[in-house]
Amino acid sequence: MGRAPCCDKANVKKGPWSPEEDVKLKAYIEQYGTGGNWIALPQKIGLKRCGKSCRLRWLNYLRPNIKHGGFSEEEDNIICSLYISIGSRWSIIAAQLPGRTDNDIKNYWNTKLKKKLLGRRKQSNNIHRFSSSDQDPNDHQPASDDNHFSPGLSNAALERLQLHMQLQGLQNPFSFYNNPALWPKNIHPLQEKMIQSMQAAASGSNGNPNLLMQPLLPNPQPANEQSVDDLYDPKSFKAKGLEVLDNSLDGISPSDGSVPFGTGDNLMDSTIVPKGNGNNGDVQAVSNFQGELDEFLNNKTAGYPQEEQMADQVLYCFKDMNGSTSKDSLIWWPTEFDAKSASSSSWDSTSVLQSNGVFQDYELGYPM
DNA sequence: AAATATTCCAACCGCCCACTC
DNA sequence: TGAGTGGGCGGTTGGAATATT
Known part of the structure; x- marks a missing residue:
């Protein structure tokens, strides 16, 4: 069934708002x-x-x-951490940053933060990982300007790949991230630390869940049974031993060791804390990760050309895991994976979790 | 100084979900 | 129960601003 348009498109003004329109709208709503x-x-x-x-x-x-521009380092960290944890749920991420809008954060991520985090491959001439010796000799498809690593692997796919690896790894005890033997020899020291931080945060030395990662780390539950929607279902939180506090009522601040989870009329207005004690070792693990992330974002990684290293390493990881970097090991990502989200080109943890079959196929291909 | 490329961001589009009847 | 509707969201786009050649 189609749906009626929300307004008469023909008689509706589009484009930038005039100051007069702004005044009218603001005055009326106020x-x-x-x-x-x-x-x-x-x-x-x-x-x-x-x-x-x-x-x-x-x-x-x-x-x-409303705040525009001028994102602080702390805000950068929050955005990155949450993006890694929950994907492009901009409204949820925005809810953690007072005065920021989802649109603003989305723009900021797409134009600046993402480049910081994943590397500015477009500016890079670092093609050596996929030099002619690495490529399928039968593959004569020219690399596009947008992607000189591998034909068929778009930048967006690469980004999803990297984050997917992080998420997938955290959920699967046998997977790449939880098995140092699978790590590439030349892994970036920061990446190793990040992995370790995530592992520590995920396992939780005292059994309490990591507040950022935990929603994606259901205990023995298979990944494909975990919907990201569960993450925001109060019942789901309670089942995991978490409590949901209503920020709108008690004004709990993040400084109490809990992690606020949004504003609104549902769980987004709430703070999720481990039952009993909100200040535990897992919070420390998160802060460790935050510290590393902060360091990375601020180019303090001495001796490493930070740009393009992360993205580069992801592909390098694939090479190591598979023994070689074949086109086939990469090509599935923008094809099969994207097909799953064809209706909307969005990517988030839901897609990751639901697409675990794709990833498992890959992992099974690795000689254990 | 002009042309071209790139970045940035406000706004739009279309889909999904919850609610109502 | 299912169609209709509005709100909300994430992805994408158009064009202005800025940088580079």
């Missing part, structure tokens, strides 16, 4: 609120705008206490 109906709102005000457009303008720009 005085009367949205009335619980964005679609009807523009008519009430006399704006020739789509209701959704009004909502977006308010939420991303006109709403009080």
Whole structure:
């Protein structure tokens, strides 16, 4: 079934908002609120705008206490940590950063942070990992400007690959991340530390869950039975021995050792803490990871050309794990994986968890 | 100084979900 | 129960701003 458009597209203004429109919208909402109906709102005000457009303008720009630009290192860390943990759930990530909007964070990630974290491959002439000796001699497909590593492996896929490896590894005791024997010989020292931090955080020396990673680390539950939606289901949290506190009621701050999880009228308005004691060794493990991440983000990794190293290492890992870097070992990613999310090109932990079959296929190919 | 390339971000699009009737 | 609807979300785009050649 199709659906009726939310407004008359022909009679609706598009494009940048004028100061007059901003004033009208802001004044009305501040005085009367949205009335619980964005679609009807523009008519009430006399704006020739789509209701959704009004909502977006308010939420991303006109709403009080909105911050633009000037992301701090701490905010960088939070964004990176959460992205690694939960994927592109921008609204959830934004909920951890007061004054930031999901759109802002999404833009910031796509334009700056991602490049910092994954490396600016486009500017790199570092092709040596996939030099002619590494490539399938039958493969004559030219590498695109966007991706000189391997035909068929887009930058987006590469990013997903790297993060997927992290997530997958944390869930599977036999997988790459939990098996140092599988690590490449030349692994970046920071990567090793990150892995170890994640492992420590995931295992939790005292049995308490890691607050950032734990939602993706259900105990013996098989990965393919874990939906990311569970992560935000209060029942799921309780089942894992976590408590859900309502921030909107008690104003708990992150400084108490708990991790706030959003704003809104559901779990997003809550803080998730381990039952009993919110300040434990796992928090320390997280902070260790945060420290490494911070160091990485701020180019303090002495002696390493930080740009493109991470992405490079991921592919190098594949080479080591598989014995060789064949086109086939890489090509599945943008094809089979993407096909799973063809309806929306989004990627998040859900996709990761649901696509574990793809990854398992790969892992099974490794001679244990 | 002009042309071209790249970066950045506000806004749009379309899908999904929850709710109502 | 299922169709209709609005809200919310993530991905993408267009164009302005900036950098580079």
